[in-house]
Amino acid sequence: MAAGADRSTKKAGSSEPAAAETAEEAAFLERYDPAEFERPSVTVDVVLLTVRDGELYTLVIQRAEPPAKGRWAMPGGFVRIREPLEDAAHRVLRTKCSLENVYVEQLCTFGEPDRDPRMRVISVGYFALVDARRFDRACQAQSGKRHVTMARVVVPWNGETGGDVHLVDAQGESLPLAFDHADILSVAVKRIRGKLDYSPIGFQLLPERFTLLALQGVHETVLGRKLNKDSFRRRMLSSGELVATGEMQSGVDHRPAELYRFLKRSAI
Known part of the structure; x- marks a missing residue:
């Protein structure tokens, strides 16, 4: 650009507005009356x-x-x-x-x-x-x-x-x-x-630590239908979204089940 050229002109490829454009917008906004239109x-x-x-x-x-x-x-x-x-x-x-x-x-x-x-x-x-x-x-x-x-x-x-x-x-x-x-x-x-099948939103309906049976119960309740226990367990364990806590259920009148947690809870 030659010396002395108008500095208000935008540079090639620049996203910055030119001075003339900025002044025009400022003048428009000053005149603009939002009460002219109905607003919901x-x-x-x-x-x-x-x-x-x-x-x-x-x-x-x-x-x-x-x-x-x-x-x-x-x-x-x-x-x-x-x-x-x-x-x-x-x-x-x-x-x-x-x-x-x-x-x-x-x-x-x-x-x-x-x-x-x-x-x-x-x-x-x-x-x-x-x-x-x-x-x-x-x-x-x-x-x-x-x-x-x-x-x-x-x-x-x-x-x-x-x-x-x-x-x-x-x-x-x-x-x-x-x-x-x-x-x-x-x-x-x-x-x-x-x-539910492609996003881990079901984990948000569970406490921090849960059993696979509880996770299956959430899916069945949301979907409104029963799921095959073995195939559900395999799918969840291979998803990469579960981590075994090394802890077991307590206070139950049956064989305690292993507790898991959701690996990516903070990423949802």
């Missing part, structure tokens, strides 16, 4: 799942006021203006479920215009996985603050067919869900069923 609100809704006693459970909170007063909802909340979406999901788990350091994964976005009668609300769905003991403690920690219950998830379809699911309480009574939370729950169940 954004929420996150988290499907918290666990496996206990051979059943799939989720945590739901009964709404104390309209809309959908008396119905049950997944833990959720509005996203703050400067808050990343996943941070919002973790905040919801911390404040409404007393849970931190939880495996969380985004599902998809739910945005039907009339999904919330208050206003246009777009929800980003997440699922979170914890072992049964952490799940029970979360329910107990919140029981004095709001009507929280652990609900059994009833899935009437096989595999990844998809479709309606519903929740029942300890007495077998159906729990009606608010808004489109039945759809969010259905998508979460379909997602974890689909991921």
